[in-house]
Amino acid sequence: MDYHSREIVNKIKVMIHKVAKDINGTVKIMDFCGTHEHSIVYNGIRSLMPSNVDLVAGPGCPVCITPAHYVDAMIKLALDGVRVYTYGDTYLLPGSELPGSDKPRTLADAKALGADVVVVYSLLEAIKHYRRDPKESVFLAVGFETTAPSTASAVVNRLLPDGFTLINVHRLTPPIMRYTFEKHRDNPIRGVIAPGHVSTIVGAREWEFVPKEYGIPTVVAGFEAYDIMQAILYILLMLRSGKPRLVNQYKRAVTWEGNKKAQKLIRECCEVVDSSWRGLGFVPESGLSFRDKYKWADAIYQYGLRELSENEWKYDLPPGCRCAEVTLGLAKPTDCPLFMKVCKPGVPYGPCMVSSEGACSIWARFGSGGLVEELVESLGLE
Amino acid sequence: MCLGVPGRVVEIKEGGIAVVEFSNGVTIETDANTIEGIKPGDLVVVHAGIIIAKLREEEIEEWARSLQEFISELESKESEIAEMLRELEGG
Ligand code: SF4
Numbered sequence: 001m002d003y004h005s006r007e008i009v010n011k012i013k014v015m016i017h018k019v020a021k022d023i024n025g026t027v028k029i030m031d032f033c034g035t036h037e038h039s040i041v042y043n044g045i046r047s048l049m050p051s052n053v054d055l056v057a058g059p060g061c062p063v064c065i066t067p068a069h070y071v072d073a074m075i076k077l078a079l080d081g082v083r084v085y086t087y088g089d090t091y092l093l094p095g096s097e098l099p100g101s102d103k104p105r106t107l108a109d110a111k112a113l114g115a116d117v118v119v120v121y122s123l124l125e126a127i128k129h130y131r132r133d134p135k136e137s138v139f140l141a142v143g144f145e146t147t148a149p150s151t152a153s154a155v156v157n158r159l160l161p162d163g164f165t166l167i168n169v170h171r172l173t174p175p176i177m178r179y180t181f182e183k184h185r186d187n188p189i190r191g192v193i194a195p196g197h198v199s200t201i202v203g204a205r206e207w208e209f210v211p212k213e214y215g216i217p218t219v220v221a222g223f224e225a226y227d228i229m230q231a232i233l234y235i236l237l238m239l240r241s242g243k244p245r246l247v248n249q250y251k252r253a254v255t256w257e258g259n260k261k262a263q264k265l266i267r268e269c270c271e272v273v274d275s276s277w278r279g280l281g282f283v284p285e286s287g288l289s290f291r292d293k294y295k296w297a298d299a300i301y302q303y304g305l306r307e308l309s310e311n312e313w314k315y316d317l318p319p320g321c322r323c324a325e326v327t328l329g330l331a332k333p334t335d336c337p338l339f340m341k342v343c344k345p346g347v348p349y350g351p352c353m354v355s356s357e358g359a360c361s362i363w364a365r366f367g368s369g370g371l372v373e374e375l376v377e378s379l380g381l382e
Numbered sequence: 383m384c385l386g387v388p389g390r391v392v393e394i395k396e397g398g399i400a401v402v403e404f405s406n407g408v409t410i411e412t413d414a415n416t417i418e419g420i421k422p423g424d425l426v427v428v429h430a431g432i433i434i435a436k437l438r439e440e441e442i443e444e445w446a447r448s449l450q451e452f453i454s455e456l457e458s459k460e461s462e463i464a465e466m467l468r469e470l471e472g473g
Binding site: 087157159260 | 385397411413434
């Protein structure tokens with residue numbers, strides 16, 4: 001943070017402390033985006049909060065919740081001689097094999113065994129790579145509403161070359177938000193920082209149900225420290241006045257309606273289906289599946305692989321890993337006994353330690369309590 | 383995975399491919415078929431090789447101004463806000 005931002009953050013901090021005093025009980029505020037969680041930890045925002053404000057990370061990392069089943073499918077394809085393209089974030093994502101197994105656990109392990117695994121930044125980059133060096137290929141398409149338009153555009157606009165198919169693991173944010181609220185029923189979430197980049201696609205209006213149906217103040221926020229601080233202050237002011245609403249703090253990028261062209265592409269390409277989330281099971285209407293007319297792009301269908309069904313779903317986290325609770329904000333990464341012992345960045349044991357947006361990985365890389373407090377102090381923020 | 387990086391469109395190529403330049407000078411090709419009406423000079427947010435949003439430059443200025451106003455206003459009205467709340471709760 002530069003000096004100017006620090007000054008703004010400090011001013012908002014004072015206001016947050018003043019307003020929080022007028023509110024009874026603990027105020028649990030949840031963020032739903034890995035980039036928000038990153039900014040909160042990186043900028044030491046938790047240590048700026050009054051004692052009755054608890055910032056909790058919710059499901060904001062699509063890599064963390066990608067079912068082991070699909071990682072296993074990618075590994076199988078890779079070992080069968082198909083080239084697989086993956087984002088860097090999913091390269092080290094474990095499937096259902098455990099560490100120490102003689103079978104590959106990740107796509108990185110498959111590559112070490114000689115499989116053709118290519119890490120790319122985007123689907124477009126994978127397509128370009130394919131055109132230079134064509135070979136039967138599958139791309140692992142993960143991500144929330146922010147990423148789904150890249151898949152939809154490539155399929156609908158026929159950017160995919162012949163012999164290039166996808167495994168579609170796209171998931172949707174509003175259904176998992178509802179699911180998370182239910183899991184917190186005993187100790188309810190009292191404020192929501194809605195995901196900024198997901199909102200560029202779906203529009204701020206997508207979160208209207210949160211204050212309306214659940215009575216929870218909600219702010220669509222940007223990613224700078226002062227954006228998040230402002231969002232927290234708005235939430236506290238709404239709680240104090242007893243008038244929960246939806247506020248769009250990130251108007252510079254997010255409109256009420258969202259990106260209609262991207263929404264149309266997603267609707268054209270995919271239908272909404274009940275889908276599995278790693279460690280959690282099936283969540284109603286929470287995922288995207290290719291429509292019948294686009295099944296030619298679906299690797300699961302083309303290679304005769306099995307789709308995961310609700311009856312067959314099995315708990316898919318490694319023993320002892322608490323990612324399901326971490327994902328839902330019911331546990332902190334530091335509550336996991338394996339955190340920074342067995343499970344570390346570089347040698348992740350569970351999925352939340354893999355992606356740069358996984359809560360465990362963020363807490364591991366940027367500290368989570370003492371370290372951040374020290375940093376904040378040295379920056380003169382306290 | 384949800385990281386969005388701001389950049390400026392420098393060229394639109396065939397097939398709806400937009401070349402975007404980031405602040406560090408790096409340029410990449412992105413799929414601009416995912417958004418309406420992109421042209422060279424637009425400030426955009428890029429995520430996983432697609433343009434997800436066009437940044438509204440007038441909103442950026444407006445936001446910077448309103449943030450400052452918001453802070454001064456809150457500081458000056460703090461006692462009023464508290465008073466209003468007491469009334470609200472009392473009534
Ligand atoms: S520290 Fe590792 S094992 Fe523990 S919850 Fe996080 S990812 Fe899972």
